[in-house]
Amino acid sequence: MASPRWTKLLRDARAERGRLALMIAAIAVSLTGVGAVLGGYAVLTREIAVNYLGTRPAAATLELPGGADRALAEQVRQRPGVADAEPREVLVARAQVGGEWRKLLLFVVDDFAGVRLNRFRPERGAWPPPDGTMLVERSALGMLATELGGRVEVKTPHGPLQAVTVSGVVHDPSLAPAWQERCGYGYVSRATLAALGEPPVLGELRVAFAGEPRDVREVEARAAEVASWLGARGHPVTEFQVPPPGQHPHQRQMVTILVMMLAFATMALHLSAVLVASAMTALLARQVREIAVLKTLGASTWQVARLYAAFVGLAGAAAVALAIPAGLLGARGLSASIAHLLNFDLTSQAVPAWVFLVQAATGVGVPLLVSAIPIGLAARRTVRATLDDHGATTGALPAALAWLPLPLRNALRRPARLALSLGLLAAGGAMSVSAIQVERGWEANVAKVYATRSYDVEVVLNAPATMDLAARVAQAGGVRGAELWGYAPAAFSRPGAIDVVRTYPDRGHGSLFAMGIPPETGLVHFPLLAGRWLRAEDRGTGALVLNHGAAQLSGKRVGDEVTVSIGGRPSTWHVVGVVEEIGAAGVVYAADSAFGAAAGTPGQGRLLRVRTSAASPAGRADAIRAIEAALGGAGASVQSVLPLAELRTAMGDHVLVLVRMLEALAGILGLVGLLGLVSAMSVSVVERTRELAVMKTLGATPARLARLLLAEALAIAGLAYVAGCALSVPLTLLVDRIVGNLGFLAPLPLVLSPGAAGAWLAIGAAGTVLATVIPARRAAGLSIREALGRT
Numbered sequence: 149m150a151s152p153r154w155t156k157l158l159r160d161a162r163a164e165r166g167r168l169a170l171m172i173a174a175i176a177v178s179l180t181g182v183g184a185v186l187g188g189y190a191v192l193t194r195e196i197a198v199n200y201l202g203t204r205p206a207a208a209t210l211e212l213p214g215g216a217d218r219a220l221a222e223q224v225r226q227r228p229g230v231a232d233a234e235p236r237e238v239l240v241a242r243a244q245v246g247g248e249w250r251k252l253l254l255f256v257v258d259d260f261a262g263v264r265l266n267r268f269r270p271e272r273g274a275w276p277p278p279d280g281t282m283l284v285e286r287s288a289l290g291m292l293a294t295e296l297g298g299r300v301e302v303k304t305p306h307g308p309l310q311a312v313t314v315s316g317v318v319h320d321p322s323l324a325p326a327w328q329e330r331c332g333y334g335y336v337s338r339a340t341l342a343a344l345g346e347p348p349v350l351g352e353l354r355v356a357f358a359g360e361p362r363d364v365r366e367v368e369a370r371a372a373e374v375a376s377w378l379g380a381r382g383h384p385v386t387e388f389q390v391p392p393p394g395q396h397p398h399q400r401q402m403v404t405i406l407v408m409m410l411a412f413a414t415m416a417l418h419l420s421a422v423l424v425a426s427a428m429t430a431l432l433a434r435q436v437r438e439i440a441v442l443k444t445l446g447a448s449t450w451q452v453a454r455l456y457a458a459f460v461g462l463a464g465a466a467a468v469a470l471a472i473p474a475g476l477l478g479a480r481g482l483s484a485s486i487a488h489l490l491n492f493d494l495t496s497q498a499v500p501a502w503v504f505l506v507q508a509a510t511g512v513g514v515p516l517l518v519s520a521i522p523i524g525l526a527a528r529r530t531v532r533a534t535l536d537d538h539g540a541t542t543g544a545l546p547a548a549l550a551w552l553p554l555p556l557r558n559a560l561r562r563p564a565r566l567a568l569s570l571g572l573l574a575a576g577g578a579m580s581v582s583a584i585q586v587e588r589g590w591e592a593n594v595a596k597v598y599a600t601r602s603y604d605v606e607v608v609l610n611a612p613a614t615m616d617l618a619a620r621v622a623q624a625g626g627v628r629g630a631e632l633w634g635y636a637p638a639a640f641s642r643p644g645a646i647d648v649v650r651t652y653p654d655r656g657h658g659s660l661f662a663m664g665i666p667p668e669t670g671l672v673h674f675p676l677l678a679g680r681w682l683r684a685e686d687r688g689t690g691a692l693v694l695n696h697g698a699a700q701l702s703g704k705r706v707g708d709e710v711t712v713s714i715g716g717r718p719s720t721w722h723v724v725g726v727v728e729e730i731g732a733a734g735v736v737y738a739a740d741s742a743f744g745a746a747a748g749t750p751g752q753g754r755l756l757r758v759r760t761s762a763a764s765p766a767g768r769a770d771a772i773r774a775i776e777a778a779l780g781g782a783g784a785s786v787q788s789v790l791p792l793a794e795l796r797t798a799m800g801d802h803v804l805v806l807v808r809m810l811e812a813l814a815g816i817l818g819l820v821g822l823l824g825l826v827s828a829m830s831v832s833v834v835e836r837t838r839e840l841a842v843m844k845t846l847g848a849t850p851a852r853l854a855r856l857l858l859a860e861a862l863a864i865a866g867l868a869y870v871a872g873c874a875l876s877v878p879l880t881l882l883v884d885r886i887v888g889n890l891g892f893l894a895p896l897p898l899v900l901s902p903g904a905a906g907a908w909l910a911i912g913a914a915g916t917v918l919a920t921v922i923p924a925r926r927a928a929g930l931s932i933r934e935a936l937g938r939t
Contacts (some may be wrong), residue, residue: 168459173467174467175515177420178416178420181478182507183475183479185410187479187482187483189403189410190502192487193403195495200492205266208354209388210353210387211387212378215235216351230357233265235352237256240254240305242787243301244301245292249789251790252333253332255335258350268285268335270318271286273316273317277337280313281313282314283336284318284334285320288334290326291330294314295314304346307346312344318335320333328489368388371390372388375646388649389648408886420515422571425522439526439529443530452527456526465512472508479499484497570868573865574868577872577875581876584903586887588899589884589888589897590896592897592899593894593896602673604791604793606755608754609785609787613752615632615751615752620781621775624775627759627774630759631671633665634664634754638715640701641718643711643718662735663755677728686739687739687742694726694727694734706726712736717747717748731795756779861916869909877898
């Protein structure tokens with residue numbers, strides 16, 4: 149025969165099915181978010197390592213102007229501590245797509261059948277590619293507007309425009325998706341490189357070290373040893389590139405975003421646990437006399453507490469049963485979305501068992517932990533105190549608060565419950581508003597691409613040209629002005645040491661460039677973070693301005709001395725300023741003549757920045773064709789052309805999907821907050837049923853009572869709205885810093901969104917009305933006899 153206590157538990161579950169459903173829903177919703185993010189984290193961190201390390205990335209890439217071949221690679225491979233070595237080359241070319249030019253990175257491979265470092269996998273078509281054809285990375289097909297068997301118009305720095313057949317499609321997990329970087333990826337043989345008009349020389353030697361060291365300093369030391377050995381044998385190394393060992397280019401960003409999303413989901417779980425505690429308070433308020441009867445029949449405090457703890461455990465277990473499959477679906481969707489965003493395949497979407505164990509433990513344990521306080525207080529009450537509970541509040545407010553409106557005075561009679569309701573609603577509102585404001589901050593940062601630049605087309609030349617080239621381009625149709633700047637790859641160097649660059653084989657992530665500009669230029673106006681901008685008198689000095697990316701790479705501040713290798717020529721400079729430059733890699737700026745002297749290109753430049761009169765993409769395309777024609781007429785060879793709109797698109801595509809996920813989690817928090825208000829008002833109505841009956845005997849109508857309860861709920865929601873908006877400011881600042889440093893190496897600007905605050909106000913008001921109307925009408929509609937008969 150079942151114990152009376154457990155029979156009561158089952159009857160309570162049936163009688164309180166609405167409240168039980170509310171508790172289960174709140175826990176299940178937030179626990180689903182925890183499971184989705186935690187499962188996604190487990191899958192993605194495992195799979196990104198499987199994909200990236202599966203390519204066997206080179207620990208270091210050595211630049212040899214004289215070229216490398218298989219024989220030299222074999223000699224290096226025999227060196228102590230060297231696991232492998234392989235010659236390669238990366239060439240910046242261009243592809244003509246629909247009448248426009250697009251950047252094309254050509255990866256030149258010596259032996260496709262014997263690729264051992266930085267491997268890529270064939271998916272369709274030929275392997276290896278026949279001479280005269282190329283393989284295309286799968287994410288680049290759309291950017292090049294081609295498909296397997298199609299033809300791409302390719303122009304290399306020294307060759308003519310040629311149509312190259314796409315003979316195969318490959319997947320390279322070490323590269324960011326082409327649609328993010330706004331360029332194409334192609335793979336060609338040395339014979340194809342020669343056919344395209346370039347010397348068939350491989351200028352890189354990629355090296356892997358024994359033991360696969362994960363300390364970047366150890367990798368640099370080993371690379372320096374190999375470079376010294378090569379130099380002593382007539383193969384000088386001008387630079388070596390060392391990316392973060394064993395780490396995908398976007399791995400840090402991915403992990404940080406997932407941890408932040410997990411923090412949001414965990415907060416939602418804790419809010420739902422607080423909601424459960426609130427719902428238990430309502431249940432206990434309804435059953436005060438039942439508890440007294442149980443104690444009269446001999447039940448101990450521990451037995452009563454265990455009974456109600458079992459009720460919470462039942463809700464938690466039911467929520468876990470719902471959340472585990474839903475969280476599994478969410479984890480798979482999240483991992484698939486981010487894998488697409490980072491261009492890698494999921495070899496397995498299996499979520500490890502520990503994720504489900506964490507869900508089960510937190511889904512039951514956290515609500516029990518938070519509910520322990522109201523359950524313990526109710527279980528410890530004496531029989532006399534319980535029987536003396538008449539369902540009316542007797543606490544008096546301080547006289548100093550007598551001026552407050554009646555709804556607020558009613559809410560303040562239970563300060564602990566008011567704090568609970570305010571906390572739930574304010575946290576939900578703050579998260580919801582913050583998510584939208586973070587998106588607005590991201591958009592504001594992307595808008596700085598235009599706000600800080602007064603040109604709309606950037607052209608990089610293959611070789612320096614004289615400064616009169618800018619005047620010639622300025623006369624082209626659709627052009628309003630042009631400036632030619634000094635431009636060269638750069639590295640922060642140490643005296644007597646080979647230059648080290650912390651970049652990946654794509655030459656984008658972690659790169660550094662030096663630019664020589666006229667100090668009086670009107671084409672850029674970057675915000676100063678410290679110091680000053682260049683002046684006319686800096687043309688004869690070593691004054692240098694760093695953008696914020698270069699400042700982070702070097703660790704230098706205003707007033708510091710820094711040695712910069714520009715085009716392989718080291719020179720010492722004095723840092724006079726640091727500027728914020730959104731949408732660029734690390735860049736150091738010097739006055740044009742000072743740059744020319746340091747780079748060995750006086751009176752010349754390689755970077756053409758052009759202001760056009762175009763008002764549409766079509767007009768810009770016409771202007772670019774006119775610019776190309778002017779450059780061709782002057783004999784200048786173009787390496788790349790980048791409309792500013794392409795840069796803005798690339799920045800917008802990088803983390804927008806992650807911002808959307810944060811908004812979804814914020815929506816969960818907002819929902820939990822509204823459910824908390826439902827529970828709080830239910831408690832209030834239950835506790836004040838007799839009080840409402842007394843008010844009816846004094847002439848209060850049901851409609852008046854309903855309005856009174858609704859006004860109280862709206863007062864609580866109003867206070868929560870103010871608190872939520874105030875809390876959203878520091879929360880937005882925190883998330884702005886995290887997301888901004890990931891995407892731009894600088895915090896996002898704080899953008900307060902009246903629209904977001906207004907939307908939350910409307911949602912909160914509507915939710916408050918819905919949360920209060922049903923219990924208020926039910927209580928107000930009771931007859932006086934029914935109300936006085938309620939416990």
